[in-house]
Amino acid sequence: MAGMITIGKLADYAGVTIKAVRHYHERGLLTEPDRDSSGYRRYTARHAIDLVKIRTLADAGVPLARVRELLDADPDTLTAAIADIDHDLKDRIARLRRTRLQLAQLRGGDQLFVSPDVATYLDALRDLGVSERQIRLERDGWILMQTASPADAAVWIAEKRELITDPAFRALYLEHDAAYDWPPDDARLPALAKRTRDWFTSHHSHTETRPVHNPTIAQLAAQSQPEATSPAWDRLAQLMRD
Amino acid sequence: MAGMITIGKLADYAGVTIKAVRHYHERGLLTEPDRDSSGYRRYTARHAIDLVKIRTLADAGVPLARVRELLDADPDTLTAAIADIDHDLKDRIARLRRTRLQLAQLRGGDQLFVSPDVATYLDALRDLGVSERQIRLERDGWILMQTASPADAAVWIAEKRELITDPAFRALYLEHDAAYDWPPDDARLPALAKRTRDWFTSHHSHTETRPVHNPTIAQLAAQSQPEATSPAWDRLAQLMRD
DNA sequence: TCGAACCCTGCCCCAGGGGCAAGGTCAAGT
DNA sequence: ACTTGACCTTGCCCCTGGGGCAGGGTTCGA
Structure with missing residues (x-):
């Protein structure tokens, strides 16, 4: 039909x-x-x-x-x-x-992977002139901490953001960054280790939970990147333990 | 670690x-x-x-x-x-x-199933006071025509929309609609058939492709609905063929 | 020392179709 | 009368992006 x-x-x-x-x-x-x-x-x-x-x-x-x-x-x-x-x-x-x-x-940067707090902290490091290698190390460390314990990570990043405004800490941070490439027997290492320890002891009373220290982060992230440590840093860590 | x-x-x-x-x-x-x-x-x-x-x-x-x-x-x-x-x-x-x-x-009405042109035509019929049964019949007929030949359907609906503005045609249309329920031996049927034929012959010269006539549409849709025709309409179709 | 909360592999299941095989059918042109 | 191309038929296996469950082992805190 x-x-x-x-x-x-x-x-x-x-x-x-x-x-x-x-x-x-x-x-x-x-x-x-x-x-x-x-x-x-x-x-x-x-x-x-x-x-x-x-x-x-x-x-x-x-x-x-x-x-x-x-x-x-x-x-x-x-x-x-x-x-x-x-x-x-x-x-x-x-x-x-x-x-x-x-x-x-996804095109832009790290904002996708870390919290806004951490992102601004990383930007602050960039402004400070910290190496991109070091920033990657930090970023990966924060990602790890955020996955492992978001609440703790939030506290730590707040402390870190405060800390990085202290000129003395900024200077130490930059020196640690630079030390990465030094030879392990560089004469400046013991002095740097001493100054770092002094700074920490003078600030220990100040903050309860000890602020996460740079090489510590590096160790956290050690598995994720082959460049996560260097001979000079290993030496530095050893000097600071003594 | x-x-x-x-x-x-x-x-x-x-x-x-x-x-x-x-x-x-x-x-x-x-x-x-x-x-x-x-x-x-x-x-x-x-x-x-x-x-x-x-x-x-x-x-x-x-x-x-x-x-x-x-x-x-x-x-x-x-x-x-x-x-x-x-x-x-x-x-x-x-x-x-x-x-x-x-x-x-989907809640609203027929706009989803037929072209806007057809939808306004159906609304015009509703305004005219045509029965909902007849409107369903028309709608289904247009759907069929749109699937079979969208281009032809577009031409036809344009002609129909024009036609339905003619008072004589409107009167005939309403009478056909009403005739659905008449008994097949109703005395008014032969007269209606004659007036319909007269109207068509007087308009035949007017438009090239013969406008689709109401019972024709009904026949097209005959399979889709049990109520698509009635004894009176069958009789009317027969009277008009003679 | 026990239970809850993890982790492992392996397997089958789901929607919503797509693709292809191996035919039958229809309409047009020649 | 024949061919060609565009339709139609059923049947089967394939894909993605996982979910669910079985039948284990492990770790951690109370």
Whole structure:
């Protein structure tokens, strides 16, 4: 008869593939239409309407099993369900927008991997003229600490950010950074070790939990990077232990 | 060693499940870390960084196979790829927004299933006082025509919208609608058939492609609804053929 | 010393189709 | 009358991105 359309036409109308239409038959979403004399499926306007409904719900991310339930739900149930789905959709759009922002940061830098506090601390180090190697070491250390114990990490980074404003500490920090490349028997090492120890003892009373000390961080991160220590640093650590 | 974290900590840090982490190992996205003495995986900061990258890309809808490629692509390639992905993401957000609108229409009416032209035509019929049964019949007919031949349907609906502004045609249309429920031997049927034929012959010269006539539409949709015809309409069709 | 909370591998399961094989059918042109 | 290309049919296996569960071993704190 004139008004009966084939599966291809139906699929085109709804913007889906023929395969999808057959899939919906298998799942019981769309009733199988009658066949013509040669076995072709012949669809009616009802099927077209149902198919558009199915696609609208499926596009909204509703699982096909749930779509089937909704297709013959009473209007009130359907209305409530649609409100739910719409809420979910709004949510999903918001999450995609956040993903876009994060994606932009993937190009940018470290903000994606560490907390904002740590990121500003790393920027402060950069301003101070600390080497990129050292900054990587710090960053990896903080990531580790954040995964191991976010609460402790938050306390420590606050202390560190305070500490790095102290000119004496800044000078020591820069010298430690520079010492990385010194020969292990460099004459400046014992003096640096002494000054570091003096500084620590003079500040020990000051803060309860001992602030995380640079080589300590380096050790934490030691596994993650081959360049995490150097002969001079090893020597320095030894001098400071004595 | 102090800085080595377990799979659970790593997964929590990145906001994924343990299962997902192991999945990324299998797919070669994340290198397998060393194991400790009891066979547990022990992760470093590098892994945490990689995992966050992986999730950021995966959240953006990038297939895992492509993520693997991107993880060790050179910066320029990565930048270009990110631009692509972001474009796609924007696109997807737009499509979800459209889905939300369509979802709202699922509650509303027929706008979802027929073209805007047809929807306004149906509204015009409603204003005219045509029965809902007849409007359903028309709607299904138009859906069928749109699937079978969208271009022809567009021409026809334009003609129909013009036609329905003609008071004589409006009167005939309403009478046909009412005739549905008449007994097949109703005395008014022959007169209605004659007036309809007269109207058509007087308008035939006027428009080239013969405008689709009401019972014709009904026949098109005959398969889709049990109520698509009535004894009186059958009789009317027969009277008009003679 | 016990229970809770971890961790391991291995296996099968799901949605939502895509792809391909191996046919049958239909309409148009020649 | 034949061919060609565009349709249609069923059936089967494939993919992604994991989830769930079984059937173990380990570690940590009370």
